[in-house]
Amino acid sequence: MTYLIILLDDTSVSYCHYDVKRQERKLISLDDLKAGVLFAMKENLNIQFVYPNYVLPEEYKDVIESIDHTKIGPISCGEDLDLIVVDSFDFVPYNEKTYLWRGNLDELISEQEKIANILPKVSRLNVVLTDILKWKEKEFVSYKGFLDYMALQIAEYYHMGNSVQLNILTDRLTIDKMNNCSAGDKSITLAPDGNFYICPAFYPDKNVGSLKNGLVIPNKHLYRLDHAPICRKCDAYQCRRCIWMNLRSTLDCNTPSHEQCVVSHLERKATCLLLRLAGEKGVTIENAYGIEEIDYLDPFNILNKWN
Ligand code: SF4
Ligand code: SF4
Secondary structure, eight states, X not given: OOEEEEEXXXXXXXXXXXXXXXXXXXXXXXXXXXXXXXXXXXXXXEEEEEOOSSOOOHHHHHHHTTSOEEEEEETTSSSOXXXXXXXXXXXXXXXXXXXXXXXXXXXXXXXXXXXXXXXXXXXXXXXXXXXXXXXXXXXXXXXXXXXXXXXXXXXXXXXXXXXXXXXXXXXXXXXXXXXXXXXXXXXXXXXXTSBEESSGGGTXXXXXXXXXXXXXXXXXGGGSGGGOTTGGGOOOTTOOOOHHHHHXXXXXXXXXXXXXXXXXXXXXXXXXXXXXXXXXXXXXXXXXXXXXXOSOSOGGGGHHHHX
């Protein structure tokens, strides 16, 4: 385990595929916050605090500042955030900051010009899509169109000497092994009720232990990449490999959904396109790996080959 994610409040912002529907504030107790920090210290975990959209009491800030950490929160929560969550592109960007936008495919497509314009004005932009499991062929085609458009824009930025970062297109350039979310394996979440969860998406339905009784993850090995027979052979290394989506779509935490695989392979293909377009402009991307062209979008279609 490497990370402890602490949800500071029931209304802490979502920074991933799940929605937060809770509207009533419930702050983690100060004792549980202190116990969470102590747990992280004993287990040598990096803490990521996830903020709600209001200012925390001073005594909470003191506990938070007592340990090294990362802050994730909504843009208007009043903190100096490491990862700023936004739901539109109408914010004033700071070029040393990392932003995360969450939304559905229609919103993404309608904002594509704003996204392209904002990239050189921020340190990095992460895009997280919230409706992937509803996508069919039409949506895959639209997403491919978006990715191809962004590949063109990013290649042009590279040509101008600006190494912009957009997770879904540029991450795959510089990684040569799986770089997934790894919830339940490398990270665990502490929620305001004092219980642990595989990730924030599982709160409050399914806990895996508590501060009081310890962390108890049943069948822990199932969250590991080496026990995911399809993913461990895949090379869409930027894929989140979302355990939560897997459970919702295949009822199995290490069996991926068709939708997630196609989305990740469309991104992988668009990264190949970006490499090609940059090459045509005479741009060498620092630390970039070559990416083999492949002719499938879902690894399920080539299982025979892998066998
Ligand atoms: S694309 Fe599919 S097989 Fe590959 S890592 Fe993602 S979920 Fe696993
Ligand atoms: S399992 Fe990981 S990728 Fe999926 S919702 Fe949870 S944190 Fe996000």
